[in-house]
Amino acid sequence: MSNPTTPAPAPHRPAESGPRKPRRMWDSQSLALVSVFAALIAASAIVPGIPVGGLGVPITLQTFAIMLTGLVLGGARGAAAVGLYLVVAFAGLPIFSGGRAGLQVMAGGSAGYIVGFVLAAFLVGVAAEQVIRRASAKRRAVWFFLAAAVVTVVASHLPGVLGMMLNLKLSWQAAFAADLVFYPGDLLKDAVAAVAAVAVHRAFPDVLVRRVK
Numbered sequence: 001m002s003n004p005t006t007p008a009p010a011p012h013r014p015a016e017s018g019p020r021k022p023r024r025m026w027d028s029q030s031l032a033l034v035s036v037f038a039a040l041i042a043a044s045a046i047v048p049g050i051p052v053g054g055l056g057v058p059i060t061l062q063t064f065a066i067m068l069t070g071l072v073l074g075g076a077r078g079a080a081a082v083g084l085y086l087v088v089a090f091a092g093l094p095i096f097s098g099g100r101a102g103l104q105v106m107a108g109g110s111a112g113y114i115v116g117f118v119l120a121a122f123l124v125g126v127a128a129e130q131v132i133r134r135a136s137a138k139r140r141a142v143w144f145f146l147a148a149a150v151v152t153v154v155a156s157h158l159p160g161v162l163g164m165m166l167n168l169k170l171s172w173q174a175a176f177a178a179d180l181v182f183y184p185g186d187l188l189k190d191a192v193a194a195v196a197a198v199a200v201h202r203a204f205p206d207v208l209v210r211r212v213k
Helices: 028-046 062-073 075-090 103-107 111-134 137-167 172-180 183-203
Strands: none
16 A cells, blocks of 8 residues: 555656747858858949949949848848948959949049948848838838838938038039939839848748748
8 A cells, every 4th residue: 555645746847948049140151141242242333334424423233232132131231241342342352333442432423322331231121120020921022122212212312412412512402413313223123122032031031031030
């Protein structure tokens, strides 16, 4: 007979798993992606631009590459990729539009647009992270495009106008009129970047989708 005073054994409880550790933002995959997208931006600048007027500010694929970089990598890594591209270009590698290189490009009409590169990638990347968290997958392309369009105006066209006013000594009205010619092409590039970013996230959710969810 069993001793009635002997306590019954406690039921077995599975070991509780601790809190899941968030994925490191700057792991080896992220560093590789930053390098790859910096190279993509450089390649987009090598493609010959379309001259517009006599102000030395051509229509290029760089804005497309920068928007795609932010939409795919997110804010911090997108800005890092653009920053890496700029560091290499300022150091002397001829990967600015038209094969230019060095800090002397900051004396031309494109200076304001170049200044806005990092800010544009960061802002559209932060917006992309919020879209992925809050919007359904079916609506991401629309929200990506809207975010890219707003960021293009705020972080690309506005600095571009200010840069032409400063370096080319244009009035506000003249600089604004010169900048207007870039809007149709930039909006088209924003739309293509949004669609391309959705396709990348669908094919490779580890790049950003699973990091922010």
